[in-house]
Amino acid sequence: MPERLLVPRPAEHLPGEGEGFGLDADTRIDADAAAGGTAAWLRAELGAATGLPLAPGDGGGPLIRLRVDATAGLGAEGYRLAVDASGARITGHDAAGVFYGAQTLRQLLPASAYRRAPLDTGAWTLPAVRITDRPRFGWRGCMLDVARHFMPKHDVLRFIDLMALHKLNVLHLHLTDDQGWRIEIKRYPRLTEVASWRRESQVGAAQPPVFDGRPHGGFYTQDDIREIVGYAAARHITVVPEIDVPGHSQAAIAAHPELGAGERLEVGTEWGIIDNVLDVSDTVLEFYRTVFDEVMELFPGEYICVGGDECPKKQWKASESAQARIEAEGLADEDELQSWFIRHFDDHFTARGRRLLGWDEILQGGLAPGATVVSWQGTEGGVAAARAGHDVVMCPTRTSYLDYRQSAGEEPIPVGTVLGLADVYAADPVPAELTGPEARHVIGAQVNVWTEHMDSPRTVDYMVFPRLSAFAEAVWWAGERDYTEFLPRLESHLERLDAIGVEYRPLDGPRPWQLRPGVKGRGRAD
Structure with a gap:
């Protein structure tokens, strides 16, 4: 199977000797303890598609062998895959490396290896190859907005599988916004009783x-969240929760008016930036400390995202309590008030061994000491944060916003500027103006799936794929990228997405049923 069929492209791909290795009823999967999770995953996935038992252990016959060896010189998340007539061997620097090697092994088989039941397709043969591979970045992410349009749990799990297929490792889950609150908080049941639904949608x-x-x-119970987090962890994906403060909080204020200016509000029904923001009282701080404490119990990863973006200052300028806080804390203005608010939670997270993540507006008024910045308003925020010694995740709108239109032609609810497949593929996450030491603060990149105009998982499929496939290569492959070389590999990769049932955007444009005739979109100057 030539290299042109693999996505993302591996670092080193050499042909092996002989005719490769055929899977049959005697083939076994043998793994050491550290690779046991990948063995179970591979057995389940390939077993469903091939109908083969793929029994555990070494029976002396055909064998797929999985091992973790931190001394093999492969680097974090790296792996080596060797296939010859005797079988297939995957060695990973760590358990994640073994898993990515198994993902590559699956890609070496026909696209029907991605189906849920066997077809009468004949032999299952792995070609003789030797692949050595490791990722360029440690943060290879996708932000999924389930606040604007709720995504049922089983579709989130499917999305995780599709991320894992592409060797992505961070799911940034946007759980709250003006238009909905999607996570159960035991201390505050009104957040799901009231704030988890709206009466209509723009x-x-x-x-x-x-x-x-x-x-x-819709909302996720705490058991749903535990399942999502565990399912992702088994695929070496960390789920980073986002609870948006102090802006984008109208849904929470609708459930608890004391969090805002005190007036009665409904959960937001319109898209865009809304003036209603959180108050800065001790009551609000205590409320959200409790919320974040429950969130940290559910999400064991290092990062907790507080949003921090698009916080209008109109209410604070007119608020007696906000102005009193500015005076009491010796702050210069409302920008410094927002920084003070974010720093409060940075301290709270740091005391619990976690790290604060926020959109680049958290730079305004001064950056919290432990904060990691998600740079979306171009690259300027990321450059400033990296130069100040802070870690950065890059996702500028022009290259990373998968809600943006995919062509200048007819598209469903076209918004933003055109962000085509080739644009996503060509983007370099590291700004050119950063020096070497500064660039090391760019820990990776992500694409963002804002769902104001994606009201079903089918629509998410259309907007995300195959642009996510292009992004996956941009954050995995460390070499020079050539779109003309990538495109033939992608065309083969689309056969895998077809087998899974992903309703992606065809390369030549949308199918008739993927359009939304008569629904007006919007442009964007940037």
């Missing part, structure tokens, strides 16, 4: 706004 971006008149809602 459709498109016409002005004045048009609404569908249909209630929308």
Whole structure:
């Protein structure tokens, strides 16, 4: 199987000797303890597609052998895959490396290896190869917005599988916003009783706004979250939760008016930046400390995202309590007030061994000492943070916003500027103006899936794929990228997505049923 069929492209791919290795009823999967999770995953996935038992252990016959060896010189998440007539051997620097090697092994088989039941396709043969591989970045992420349009749990699990297929390792889960609160908090049940649904949703971006008149809602119980986190961890994906503060909080204020200016609000039904923001009282701080404490119990990863983006200051300028806080803390203005608010939670997380993550607006008024910045408003925020010694995740709108239109032609609810497949593939996450030491603070990149205009998992499929496939190579492959070389490999990769049932955007444009005739979108100057 030539290298052109693999996505993302491996660092080193050499042909092996002989005719390769055929899977049959006698083939076994043998793993050491550290690779046992990957063995179970591979047995389940290939067993479903091939109908083969792939029994555990070494029976002396055909064998797929999985091993972790930190002394093999492969680097974090790196692996070596060797296939010859005697079998297949995957050695990983760590358990994640073994898993990525198994993902590559699966890609060496026909696309029907991604189906859930066997087809009458004949022999299952792995070609003779020797592949050595490791990722360029440690943070290879995707932000999924389940606040604007709720994604049922089984679709989130499917999305995790698709991320794992592409060797991505961070799911940034946007759980709260003006239009919905999606996570159960035991201390505050009104957050799901009231804030998890809205009476209707804006459709498109016409002005004045048009609404569908249909209630929308949903939330994840704490057991759902534990399942999502565990399912992702088994695929070496860390789930980073986002609870957005102090802006994008109208849903929470609708459930608890004391969090805002005190007026009665409903959960947001319109898209865009909304003036209603959190108050800065001790009551609000205590409320969100409790929320974040429950969140940290559910998400064991290092990072907790506080959002921090698009926080209008209009209410704070008119608020007696906000102005009193500015005076009491010796702050210069409302920007420093937002910084003070974010620093409070940076201290709270640091005391619990966690790290604060926030959008680049958290630079305004001064950056919290332990903060990692997600740079979305171009690259300027990321450059400033890296030069100040802070870690950065790059996701500028022009290259990373998968809600943006995919062509200048007819697209469903076209928003933003054109962000085509080739644009995503060509983007370099590291800004050219950074020096070597500064660039080391760019720990990776992510793409963002904002779902105001994605009201179903089918629509998410269309907007995300195959652009996510292009992004996956951009953050995995460390060499020079050539779109003309990538495209033939992607065309073969689309056969895998077809077998899975992903309703991606065809390379030549949308199918008729993927359009939204008559629904107005919006442009964007940047």
